[in-house]
Amino acid sequence: MPELPEVETIRLGVIEKLKGKKIKAVEIRVPKLFIGAKNDIIGAKIQNAKRVAKILEIVLDNGYSILIHLKLTGQLVHVPKGEKIVASGGHFQRVYDQPLPHAHTHIIYELTDGSHLFFNDLRKFGWNRVVKTSEMEKILGPDKFGPEPGSEKFTVEYLKDIFFKTAKPIKLVLMDQQKIAGLGNIYTNDALYWAGILPTRSAKSLSLQEINKLKSAIEKVIKLGLKSGGSSENTYVNIEGKRGKYMEVAAVYSQKKDPKGHEVKKMQIGGRGTFFCHICQK
Secondary structure, three states, rough: OOOOOHHHHHHHHHHHHHOOOEEEEEEEOOOOHEEEOHOOOOOEEEEEEEEEEEEEEEEEOOOOOEEEOOOEEEEEEEEOOOOEEEEOOOOOOOOHHOOOOOOOEEEEEEEEOEEEEEEOOOOOOOEEEEEEHHHHHHHHOOOOOOOOOOOOOOOHHHHHHHHOOOOEHHHHOOOOOOOOOOOOOOHHHHHHHHOOOOOOOEHHHOOOHHHHHHHHHHHHHHHHHHHHHOOOOOOOOOOOOOOOHHHHHHOOOOOEEOOOOOOEEEEEEEEEEEEOOOOOOO
């Protein structure tokens, strides 16, 4: 599932490639993945792109916005006029390795310059939603999501407060979007590794020193993810259809050895694959 670095990479791509372009038409191939009236956005110009946690907001100049959540296997790929881009989204999903649009393209935004923005989703868990920009606070306000890593509110004191209130495994607390926005399975695994904390540890068992290390580790992996253009585990690609490179530098997630050469072990926590080093993490 795309996490904060992946969606932020796409947000920056939308600004670079799509800002100033107008929406000419919208083709909806799977109605359940498009919520709202397409006529509300036809003729509107793309003004900006924002992000809250893992949700992308494309801001239009007519008072409406398009919210997009990629969920597990979603892609958002821009194809300039006259080009055919293959959205190769990871070695596990070969069905994406074909020119766009294809059988897994469910929504197509046609722009007035002749280019297209394709929303692809193998599992059909993602969604596109047209909303009034003025209502964004109600939909994606601070009461829905916790602070993001690197933000002013993402402090050691804040983490101490949420950790000391629960005996849940620390990994599950980190992935709770109401507690911390934007963290998912990939970066949570690696952050816990760099902090030297087992993912099964009770959140309230962490010492203040460990919380300090974990905060720094979370910010470290997010920055590395942004620098690498995200992770192309499963299906993620940026807006140009190119894969991110985070998996080339991942510490334990989907790895056989950690950076020190130790064997990486795997288990399930909350139904998600969890990678760790039994030597480095306690």
